[in-house]
Amino acid sequence: MFDFSVISQWLHTLLLSFLPEWATILVESVIVALVIITLYAVFAIVLIYMERKICGFFQCRLGPNRVGKWGLLQVFADVFKMLQKEIIKMRQTDRFLHDLAPFFVVTASMVTFACLPWNKGGHMIDFNIGIFFILAVSSVSVVGILLAGWGSNSKYPIIGAMRSGAQIISYELSIGLTMLTVICLTGTMQISEIVQQQSELGWNIFRGHLPMVIAFIIYLIAGNAECNRGPFDLPEAESELTAGYHTEYSGMHFGYFYLAEYLNLFISAGIATTVFLGGWAPLHISGLDGFNGVMDAVPGIVWFLGKTFFVVFLLMWERWTLPRLRIDNILTLEWKYLMPISMLNLVLMALLVAYGLYF
Amino acid sequence: MYKDKNYFEGLFCGVKSICIGLKTTMREFFTKKITEQYPENRKELKMFDRFRGSLVMPHNEKNEHKCVACGICQMQCPNDTINVVSEMVEVDGKKKKQLVRYEYNLGSCMFCMLCVTACPHKAITFDQSFENAVFDRSKLIKVLNKPGSKVEEKPVVKKTAPAPAAKPAETPAEAPKPEAVAPKTAEEQPRIEAVAAKTEVEQPKPEAVAAPKEETTKVEQPETEKAAE
Numbered sequence: 176m177f178d179f180s181v182i183s184q185w186l187h188t189l190l191l192s193f194l195p196e197w198a199t200i201l202v203e204s205v206i207v208a209l210v211i212i213t214l215y216a217v218f219a220i221v222l223i224y225m226e227r228k229i230c231g232f233f234q235c236r237l238g239p240n241r242v243g244k245w246g247l248l249q250v251f252a253d254v255f256k257m258l259q260k261e262i263i264k265m266r267q268t269d270r271f272l273h274d275l276a277p278f279f280v281v282t283a284s285m286v287t288f289a290c291l292p293w294n295k296g297g298h299m300i301d302f303n304i305g306i307f308f309i310l311a312v313s314s315v316s317v318v319g320i321l322l323a324g325w326g327s328n329s330k331y332p333i334i335g336a337m338r339s340g341a342q343i344i345s346y347e348l349s350i351g352l353t354m355l356t357v358i359c360l361t362g363t364m365q366i367s368e369i370v371q372q373q374s375e376l377g378w379n380i381f382r383g384h385l386p387m388v389i390a391f392i393i394y395l396i397a398g399n400a401e402c403n404r405g406p407f408d409l410p411e412a413e414s415e416l417t418a419g420y421h422t423e424y425s426g427m428h429f430g431y432f433y434l435a436e437y438l439n440l441f442i443s444a445g446i447a448t449t450v451f452l453g454g455w456a457p458l459h460i461s462g463l464d465g466f467n468g469v470m471d472a473v474p475g476i477v478w479f480l481g482k483t484f485f486v487v488f489l490l491m492w493e494r495w496t497l498p499r500l501r502i503d504n505i506l507t508l509e510w511k512y513l514m515p516i517s518m519l520n521l522v523l524m525a526l527l528v529a530y531g532l533y534f
Numbered sequence: 535m536y537k538d539k540n541y542f543e544g545l546f547c548g549v550k551s552i553c554i555g556l557k558t559t560m561r562e563f564f565t566k567k568i569t570e571q572y573p574e575n576r577k578e579l580k581m582f583d584r585f586r587g588s589l590v591m592p593h594n595e596k597n598e599h600k601c602v603a604c605g606i607c608q609m610q611c612p613n614d615t616i617n618v619v620s621e622m623v624e625v626d627g628k629k630k631k632q633l634v635r636y637e638y639n640l641g642s643c644m645f646c647m648l649c650v651t652a653c654p655h656k657a658i659t660f661d662q663s664f665e666n667a668v669f670d671r672s673k674l675i676k677v678l679n680k681p682g683s684k685v686e687e688k689p690v691v692k693k694t695a696p697a698p699a700a701k702p703a704e705t706p707a708e709a710p711k712p713e714a715v716a717p718k719t720a721e722e723q724p725r726i727e728a729v730a731a732k733t734e735v736e737q738p739k740p741e742a743v744a745a746p747k748e749e750t751t752k753v754e755q756p757e758t759e760k761a762a763e
Contacts, residue, residue, distance in 0.1 A: 233559050237569040496559040497552065512545060 177474055180296030207299055211289050215438060220250045222437040225484075226491060233495040257433075260426035265327075268423065272326030277424065277431035279319030284435040284442060287313045291445040292370050292454045294475040305366035306354050309446060310347070313401070316435065317343045320403075320410065320420050323432070327423035335419025338502055339410030342400055345509040346407075349397035352517035353390040356524045357450045360387070360533060366449060374456030382534045386524040391451045393517050395489060398443035400505070402436060405494035409502055444486035448479060452486070455479040581662035586645040589616075589638050590661045591678040598686040599679055600657035603633040607649035607658060615643045633679055640666060641674035 186206075190199040224239075224247070231238025239246030264270070289299040290309050302308070317340060324336020360383045361369050373379055380387045400407040411419030421432045448454060455475030459467045500508070527533050539547060570579060581587065593599050603620035617637040622629050636658075650659055658678070668674060 229563075232563050232567070235562050235565060235568050237567050237571075240569075240571070492556060492559065492563075496555045511541075 177294070178296045179294040179475075183296065207289075211285060211299065215285055215288060215434070218441055219434045219437050220254065222441055222487065223253070223433075224250045225487070226437065226440075229488065229491045230495050233492070254430075257430040258427060262426040262428055265423060268328045269326040272322045273423070274326075274428070276319045276323035276326055277428045277435075279322060280316045280435045281319075281431040283312055283315035283319065284438045286315075287442050288438060288445075290366060291442065291479075292366050292449055293479055294455050295371075295374075296367075297455075297476070298367055301365065301367045303363075303365045305369075306358065306364045306450070309366075310351060310354065313439075313442070314343070314347060316439070323424070324420045327420075329423055331416040331418070331422045332420045335410040335412070335416045335422070339403060339420060341502070342403075342407060342409060342505055342509075345506055346397040346400040346513075349393055349509060349513045349517050350401065352514065352521055353394045353397070354450070356383075356386060356390045356517070356521050359521065359524045359528055361450075366454075370449060370454035370456055373453040374459075377459065377461075377534060378451070378453035378456065380451045380453075383524065383527070384533070386520050386527060387451065389520045390517065390524075391447065393513055393520070394447055394451070395486070395493070397509075397513060398447060399490055399493060400509075402439040402443055402490075404436065404440060405490065406497035406500050407505060408499060409505065412499060440487060440490060441483065444483045444490060445479075447486050448482040452482045453478075454482075581664060583662070585662045585664070586647060586660040587663040588640050588661060588666055588676075589643065589649065589658055589678065591636060591658050593680055593683055594686065597680060597683045599633075599683050600655040600686050601633050601636060601679065602655060602657070602685060603631045604654070606652045606654065610648040610652040612646065612648065613642045613644055615639045616649060633685065636678040637675060638678050639675045641671055 187199065187203065190202055194202065227249070228238040228246075239249035242249040242252050265273075286300070287309055290301075290305060290312075292298050292301075300308070320339045320343075321336045324332040324334075324339070327333070357369075357379060358364055360379060361372055363369060363372070369379075373382075376382060380391055383390075399405040403410050409419075410416075411421065413419075416422065421429055424432065455478050457467075457470040457473060457475075457478050459470060572579065591599050591601060601618075603618055605618045605620070608616045608618045615638060617635075617639075618633065619635040619637065620631045621634050623632050624630070645660070647660060666674075
């Protein structure tokens with residue numbers, strides 16, 4: 176399996192040969208930041224196109240198909256339209272908070288994005304409390320959403336923001352518990368370690384069998400709710416709240432919320448891939464060496480992206496199947512169903528680990 | 535969530551219904567898409583039968599239409615879209631109304647189809663053409679009868695046109711029906727009588743009453759002649 180750290184090491188030594196150490200680190204940080212932002216934009220475009228196409232197919236239509244071949248340029252057209260639009264300054268809003276909110280949302284999602292393991296050795300942020308860091312940073316977007324609602328000084332945004340706060344904070348619990356279940360099995364929170372382990376011992380969803388499958392399903396539901404998507408898009412319920420917390424935003428400020436929504440989808444799918452489906456680890460079936468050899472030949476990034484887009488597809492499938500829930504139903508689902516189940520699941524996992532009943 | 539079910543029943547019921555929903559959407563995902571890609575599929579695109587494209591007057595191969603210029607469609611039209619220009623000609627010593635020009639303004643038509651339902655001869659109908667855009671508004675005014683066309687040879691011939699009062703026009707329109715559907719005559723006839731009687735009650739104006747009665751008897755005659763033959 177190709178190790179991406181070869182390239183990063185080579186770059187590091189190359190830069191060190193003619194720069195002092197502080198300048199090397201500075202240059203590397205800038206490169207990493209540029210890579211993150213570029214990937215962020217590229218994946219946003221891919222995801223928006225994918226969402227529109229898949230949504231169309233689920234509704235028995237073709238989706239965008241006029242701009243460019245198969246509508247491939249549609250998203251570019253939308254992005255350029257968005258860039259050209261004026262950012263409207265409204266009276267009686269809290270200007271500072273109003274303008275700050277999109278940056279909270281987009282920064283939170285970018286930092287979480289940087290935690291994903293793209294390939295063997297291809298991490299941007301990787302340290303020993305990786306999953307904890309992801310959970311902490313991704314919650315910052317709630318602050319952005321609440322600020323957006325508050326700073327807009329308008330009815331719909333504040334209702335949307337309140338709903339979003341209630342919903343995201345509730346579902347954070349399920350996500351935390353499912354992550355604990357995973358950590359219980361892996362024994363580490365470092366993302367590179369988790370994936371490395373899975374490439375040697377098999378994907379977590381197979382290793383931890385029943386409790387892992389339950390945790391995976393709960394994670395998919397809660398992850399969808401974290402992204403304010405799918406049946407949980409109450410914060411921006413367009414039929415009741417026009418656009419929820421970003422009603423008063425226009426131009427690229429709205430664009431940031433839009434980007435963050437899609438990237439959060441990708442990120443939650445990416446985390447599901449990392450902790451349950453083995454990240455960049457190829458599929459191995461013990462005993463079939465030829466098959467394993469073929470699987471090893473496929474680069475890690477392809478595995479990671481393939482699995483992630485598969486999970487994205489699952490999330491979109493869920494989204495376009497179920498109707499929007501009422502706010503009390505959402506909270507009932509979390510507090511009465513998902514959280515007790517994931518607690519029991521954690522206990523079950525702990526028992527399995529204690530008696531060594533995993534693969 | 536489910537008030538009538540207990541906790542676990544509700545949970546499994548919910549899971550089951552979600553699975554049914556997911557199955558349904560997945561089936562939809564793979565079905566043939568119904569999107570019509572219009573300019574590309576112009577050749578094979580066929581609108582559904584009940585689509586109301588624009589008003590037309592079907593002509594048969596002998597360039598004959600069925601319009602007797604009774605003007606009911608014109609009266610029914612809420613928008614004054616239709617203008618029936620007719621003239622009086624003398625046939626066999628009897629005066630008869632004949633269609634000169636059937637003007638239809640597509641621009642003001644709201645496709646309510648009242649004219650088509652009102653037409654006693656089924657002379658007009660809506661077709662499925664929908665490419666109605668033109669560059670000039672005057673082009674929207676269409677003449678539906680083809681040049682040189684005449685009314686189809688049917689026993690409508692012996693009809694003296696009454697005074698162009700609103701009500702009487704309705705009865706002659708009613709009358710020719712029995713000819714088209716021969717077996718129904720027995721049923722139709724009393725109905726016409728009833729209509730005539732109704733007009734009598736409603737509109738006690740002498741001329742209005744006289745006209746329909748005259749009409750019915752006149753139109754009945756060819757009927758009996760035919761039967762004799």
